[in-house]
Amino acid sequence: MMLLAWILGPFCCGFAHIAAAAQAAGRAADAAVRTEPAAFAIDSQPLHDALQAYSQATGRSVLYDAGQVVHLRSMAVHGALDPDAALAALLQGTGMQARFASTGAFVIVPVEPPASTAVHGEGGIALHAAFYGRVQRVATSILCADAGLSIGRYRLAISAYVSGSGELRRVKAAAQGHAELEPRIEASLEGARLEIEPPPALIQPIVLLVTQQAGRLKACAS
Template identity: 35%
Template sequence: MAAASGASVQAQGTERRFEIPSQPLAQALSEFAGQTGLQMLYDAPLAAGRQSAPVSGTMSPRSGLALMLQGTGLSARFTSAGAVVIYASTTSTVTLNPLTAVAAPMVGRSQTDPVFIAYADTVRRTVSEAVRADDALTDAGYRLSIRLWVAANGAPDRAEILGGSGDASRDARFVERTRATMLPPPPEQLPQPMRIEFSVRARN
């Protein structure tokens, strides 16, 4: 795990001026850590062969890092300890045979902040894994969408069916499974609820 030294969690929300050109990603992350005091945690192979996007202007570290990671296939998760975890992400459909989470999640009030979108993708993948492990939820093909609220510690606070599968008992089980799935702590000011659609194929 590669890391660049960091300081406090307060650095996450303070706007500052960035002028970081496009360069090898590991170098860009190191420069970003030096400017913000945030600890960057990632497996070194993730950065290998990747080029950062340029970051120029006055913005928060969250927005700056999201901009830097555009086009790399990676996302960032800020922790309460003043660190940032860099991880591989997806930008569209997430496939977990036999479950596929489809369509970009619509987050709250039509916010398009890349940090919020990256977090919603993480939630979608985590819930997909949980559902995939439940044979009773993969015994038939169906579509279903949920509305989800997440507490500050990452615990699902509330989950509702937005568009049902046509089977009330299955829908209830899907909600129960979602609410039992611990998620990463959400970014500050995440507009909620998140709305996520799932398409499930019957297990062969």
């Protein structure tokens, strides 16, 4: 099975509950993602609340580990700002950073430590490439088997942890313009067995992105 639309990337670390900010704009079926400068009025507050306020103002979906932000406070963000600049200002001094899976979805993770030497060299690169290839094939097979999900007709960002035995855990999805499908996508992938152990020094959670294509057949071509 081939799937050219998937983009997979490692993000950073910890094995805890992943929370999705429940924002009004992101949960509306046809919510627009704001990319032009906008007026922000976000006070310094618990980072969880600030992320929800930012998400509501921009329409961007955000995934993050609730345990990693529970004791953090945001910086205040006021005035007319580019959404990217506003997000950077909001996170300043928190020890967290944004990693974008698409224009409309991003993941909040700790500032990355120096890359592990375990992933360097031909052997480490090959192990990670084989692992990500397996994740792609398994996720593709599961999601494309459900015609109701119409994979490939919208942008979809997925964040997941991989257990030591090679199962997808704590799956969270952000389906741009199709928030009603997110619980179904998460349930479909939760517990999926990869039949391969994660490589050493895998940085988690992993994030997957399927980009919008002309139709389901292209995204789910076999």
